[in-house]
Amino acid sequence: MNKPDDKKLMERCVKGDRQAFETLLTRYEKPVYNAAYRMLHNPDDARDITQTVFLKVYEHLDQYDPSQRFFSWVYRITLNESINWLKKMSRQEALDHETADQGSGPEQQADDAQISEGMQAALMMIKTEYRAVIVLKHVLGCSYAEISEVLDIPEKTVKSRLYTARQLLQERLTQQGLH
Amino acid sequence: MANDPKTLELINADIDGVISSAGKAELEALLADSPEAQALHAEFSALAESLDGLEKLNAPPHLKHTIMASLPQQQAARSKSGSNFLRSLIAAPALGYAAMFAAGSVLTLSLVSSDQVTQSAFDDVTGLVGTISNQVPDGPGIHAMQINRKEVAGTVTLRSSGPLLIVDFDLVSSGAVDIVASYTDQTVWFNGFAQLESPGASISAESGRVTMQIEGKRRYALFLHNAGDRNITIKLQFMSNGVTIYDTKIEYNQPG
Numbered sequence: 001m002n003k004p005d006d007k008k009l010m011e012r013c014v015k016g017d018r019q020a021f022e023t024l025l026t027r028y029e030k031p032v033y034n035a036a037y038r039m040l041h042n043p044d045d046a047r048d049i050t051q052t053v054f055l056k057v058y059e060h061l062d063q064y065d066p067s068q069r070f071f072s073w074v075y076r077i078t079l080n081e082s083i084n085w086l087k088k089m090s091r092q093e094a095l096d097h098e099t100a101d102q103g104s105g106p107e108q109q110a111d112d113a114q115i116s117e118g119m120q121a122a123l124m125m126i127k128t129e130y131r132a133v134i135v136l137k138h139v140l141g142c143s144y145a146e147i148s149e150v151l152d153i154p155e156k157t158v159k160s161r162l163y164t165a166r167q168l169l170q171e172r173l174t175q176q177g178l179h
Numbered sequence: 180m181a182n183d184p185k186t187l188e189l190i191n192a193d194i195d196g197v198i199s200s201a202g203k204a205e206l207e208a209l210l211a212d213s214p215e216a217q218a219l220h221a222e223f224s225a226l227a228e229s230l231d232g233l234e235k236l237n238a239p240p241h242l243k244h245t246i247m248a249s250l251p252q253q254q255a256a257r258s259k260s261g262s263n264f265l266r267s268l269i270a271a272p273a274l275g276y277a278a279m280f281a282a283g284s285v286l287t288l289s290l291v292s293s294d295q296v297t298q299s300a301f302d303d304v305t306g307l308v309g310t311i312s313n314q315v316p317d318g319p320g321i322h323a324m325q326i327n328r329k330e331v332a333g334t335v336t337l338r339s340s341g342p343l344l345i346v347d348f349d350l351v352s353s354g355a356v357d358i359v360a361s362y363t364d365q366t367v368w369f370n371g372f373a374q375l376e377s378p379g380a381s382i383s384a385e386s387g388r389v390t391m392q393i394e395g396k397r398r399y400a401l402f403l404h405n406a407g408d409r410n411i412t413i414k415l416q417f418m419s420n421g422v423t424i425y426d427t428k429i430e431y432n433q434p435g
Contacts, residue, residue, distance in 0.1 A: 018250065025243055033238040047239050047327070054246045119229050137195075138230035144197065163191045170226055 006070035014061050024070065025054055031140050032078050038135045039082035041124050049085060053077050072149040075140060079150070083128045122172035130165035137162055182219060190220050194227045241332030244351035245325075248333050248396050322429055330424050331356045331393070331417055337429045342406045343370060344431055346413065348391070348399040356424070359416040360401060361388040367411060370402040408433045 006027075012020035032053050037046035056077055064073060123131055136142040136150060147162075148155045189206040192198040198206065209216050323336040333350035344367075346360065369384040374397070381392040382399075391399055405411060410432050417425040 018247070021250070022243070022247055025246060029238045029243055029246075030235070033242070034236055037236055038233070043236075043239070047242060048325070050238060050242060051246050051249070055249065058250050116229075116233060119233060134230060138227070139233060139235075144195070159188070159191070163187055166191065166223060166226055167187075169230075170222060173226070 007066065010061070010064055010066070010070055013058075014064065021058060024057075028071070028074055029054075032074060034139050035075065035078050035135050036082050038120070038123060038139050039079065039128070039131060040085060041120055045085060049078065049081050052081055056081070069149065072146065075136065075142075075150045076152075079132045079135070083132070086128060118173060118176050119169075122169050122176065125172050126165060126168045130161060130168060133158060133161045134165050134169065182215075186216055186219070190216075190223050193220070194223055239327060239332075240329050241327065241351060241353075244396065245327070245332045245334070248349050248351050248398065322431065324427065324429055326350065326417070326425065326427070328417070328425050330354065330419050335415065335429060337413070337431055339405070339408070339431060342404055342408070344403040344405045344411065344413075346401040346403070346429070348393075348397065348401070350393055350398075351396045352393050354419060355392060355394045357418040358391045358393065359388060359414075359418065360391070361414045361416070362403070362411055363387060364409060364411055366405075366407055366409065368404050370404040372402065373400045374398065405431070 006024065009020045009024050013024065029050065033046055033050045036049040036053075037043060040046055040049065053074065057074060064070075123134060126134075132151065133147055136147045142150065144155045144158050144162075147158045151158070153161075186206075186209055189198065189202055189209065192202060193206055206220075210220060321336060321338045323334055326333055326335060331350055331352040333348070335349070336347045338345050338347075348358065350356075350358075365387065367387075369389055372382050372384075372389075372391075383390050389401060391401070393399070403411075403413075410430070412428050412430045414426070414428045416423055
């Protein structure tokens, strides 16, 4: 998570430098999209969230706190937007039903693709607060300290939430016969 | 108990590579004594490996360009200098339009060959062109759609303002793309056209049909006169090298 140039780029963005913003966009487009996708399990929604996140970043550049690292700001917006999206669309229940059906096929083979799909399905079955720490840790590669910064919670809570999330995922995967 | 909090903490810390040497020794002792703990360690390790191995997807093509194209045109620093009188003047739609027009390079009208266009029609749009310098809005009476093809991507929005319908094209294309906007209602007529950000616009208008060519990043506004405030469907056909690559439509329904 060594991004020494982010701060300088942000300083340029605040002065109205669109090129600097484009550099940040290039740097963070993929992780933001992946985080949104893992939170929502829908490529179209992930694309829309990615667009919303960067527009919000641009519109609120003046609210950026330079003492905060850029990635923690942008990841926090990503997770919040994803969670708000889920709430807005009232999709949590529907997704639970969808994903519950996905692992029940008699012909299911435990190949890599299906394990990956099963993992995503299991992710969609756990609460968003747990999903968020899994996404930060395993999709975005954040450390405990970085997760703590993004979610603005103590590291102790990060650990406890992460351990619980893994246990819940393990249970879901066992239910699906994938672990 | 393998799943007591202390064992779970040690296992998770080990998996995450943050275990202390004392913790590591404690964990090894636990694992040596407990097949249950061994199984749990193996399960969690496999889980973490699977999570780390989730495919890292590429963002959709053109997403970056779509985002860049949809950024507000005003500099981001504007909110830090809210008292800037000149900036606030330019932000007013009509004056913004006038300033842009005076600059001579940001608004282009070219190749207009219409049987319906009048100079007075162009005059009508002076208070409205500023709308295309703002972020694509979302709200009542505004219809928006995302285009996300490999040849062309971005947003098209439709709104009304008095007797005018404003179709805002905020697009980026990988090559030359023709956009044909057609409408069957003969009471609607082409009222004007504006472009921001780039030179070389090409547009032609005929009865019930306007054709625009884009290449690269473009921001166009198309103005249609809809005096009767009628419900209108505008068909949008995107063509590359004479071949249709995308067909869609955007609709205006009168309020209420």
